[in-house]
Amino acid sequence: MIPAWKQVMDEEMDALISRGTLELVSASKDVVVVGCQWVYTLKYRLVDRYKARLVAKGYTQTYGVDYFETFSPVARLNSIRILFSVAVNMEWPLFQLDVKNVFLYGDLKEQVYMEQPPRYIAQGENTICRLRKAIYGLKQIPRAWFEKFRMVISGIVFARHSDHSMFVRRTKSGSVILAVYVDDILLTGSDSVALEETKEYLK
Numbered sequence: 001m002i003p004a005w006k007q008v009m010d011e012e013m014d015a016l017i018s019r020g021t022l023e024l025v026s027a028s029k030d031v032v033v034v035g036c037q038w039v040y041t042l043k044y045r046l047v048d049r050y051k052a053r054l055v056a057k058g059y060t061q062t063y064g065v066d067y068f069e070t071f072s073p074v075a076r077l078n079s080i081r082i083l084f085s086v087a088v089n090m091e092w093p094l095f096q097l098d099v100k101n102v103f104l105y106g107d108l109k110e111q112v113y114m115e116q117p118p119r120y121i122a123q124g125e126n127t128i129c130r131l132r133k134a135i136y137g138l139k140q141i142p143r144a145w146f147e148k149f150r151m152v153i154s155g156i157v158f159a160r161h162s163d164h165s166m167f168v169r170r171t172k173s174g175s176v177i178l179a180v181y182v183d184d185i186l187l188t189g190s191d192s193v194a195l196e197e198t199k200e201y202l203k
Contacts, residue, residue: 024123
């Protein structure tokens with residue numbers, strides 16, 4: 001194998017292990033095991049950038065066994081337009097935040113088992129991976145990410161608005177409004193101190 005690809009694969013595996021994404025367990029005959037594969041990307045810029053990602057074969061999952069709900073709310077486009085309009089008319093600062101590797105932050109409620117990654121067979125054939133956190137390819141990852149995010153921002157007193165992906169925090173000096181569209185977050189409001197607090201908290 002080309003050393004550059006091996007290096008990025010090692011980095012991906014180290015990241016998954018350090019996050020506690022998976023653990024090795026003994027396989028039993030009655031569990032459904034999801035397959036996995038490596039997906040390789042070569043990005044051309046000033047310097048060639050190699051990228052390897054471990055992806056679960058979500059199409060082999062079974063409804064009611066290793067996934068249930070998959071729906072994840074996103075902010076309606078009308079809500080985003082209104083948010084832009086309010087921010088511009090009220091001269092509020094407007095921030096756009098992007099979460100890197102967004103779906104890897106979701107916690108799995110279901111018991112999901114996956115084959116050991118190719119080229120990284122740590123133990124014998126009767127050993128599989130139990131997924132504790134989401135990885136790309138699973139059917140429920142958008143929902144798992146949104147539930148984790150909703151739980152985190154409730155810690156700083158954000159409450160859902162009429163749109164399921166719009167959250168409002170009221171302060172003594174004003175308010176902060178946050179909209180979530182998959183992995184993009186729009187943040188605006190009249191309280192500049194609370195805006196900075198929110199950005200720091202989300203880091």
